[in-house]
C-alpha cells in the first residue's frame with residue numbers, strides 16, 4: 547500500500563514535470579528516488595542489529611554468571627545497554643529504536659543512521675511534490691509543452707497537494723523526534739519510557755534504565 551502510493555505519486559510527478567517541461571524537478575525526483583531505493587533496501591535487508599546467540603552457551607550457565615534481569619529468556623543472550631527484545635522479529639536488537647512496519651524490520655544500531663537518511667529523503671520528496679503541483683496549479687493548458695488531458699493534470703495536482711501536505715507533516719514530526727534522539731543519544735523506546743515516567747509518577751523511576 548505504502549509502495550503503491552509512492553509509485554502513483556511518482557507517475558503523477560513525472561506527468562506534471564514533463565507536461566510543464568520542468569527538467570530540474572524531474573532530475574531532482576530521479577535523484578531522490580535512486581538514493582532512497584538504495585537506502586531503503588539497505589534498511590530492509592539489514593539484520594546486523596540482532597544480537598546473535600552463542601549456541602554453545604546454555605541459559606543455565608548464563609544464569610549462573612549473570613543476574614536474571616540482564617538476560618533475555620527468549621534469545622538466551624545478555625541484554626546490552628539500550629537493547630530490547632522485538633516480539634515481531636523474535637530477536638534481541640542492539641540499540642533498539644523501534645520496529646518499523648514500512649521496512650518490516652527493526653531499527654537498531656546498524657541501520658538507525660540509514661533510517662534517518664530515509665526520512666530526510668521522503669521529506670524532500672514530499673516538498674518536491676508540493677512545489678511541482680503548486681507550480682502546475684498556475685499554468686494554463688496552453689502553456690503546457692506536452693498536451694495532457696486536463697482531468698489528468700487536475701487529478702495529479704490535487705493528489706500531490708494532499709499527499710505532500712499529509713505525508714510532509716507526518717514525516718516532519720518523525721524527523722524532529724529522530725533528530726532529538728540523535729542529539730540526546732537516546733532511542734525512541736527510551737524517550738517513550740521517560741515520557742511515561744514523567745507522567746506516571748516516581749514508582750517507575752527504577753525501571754527507566756532497565757532492559
Ligand SMILES: [Zn+2]
Nearest residue numbers: 618621631638
Ligand atoms: Zn531477546
Ligand SMILES: [Zn+2]
Nearest residue numbers: 632635645652
Ligand atoms: Zn523487529
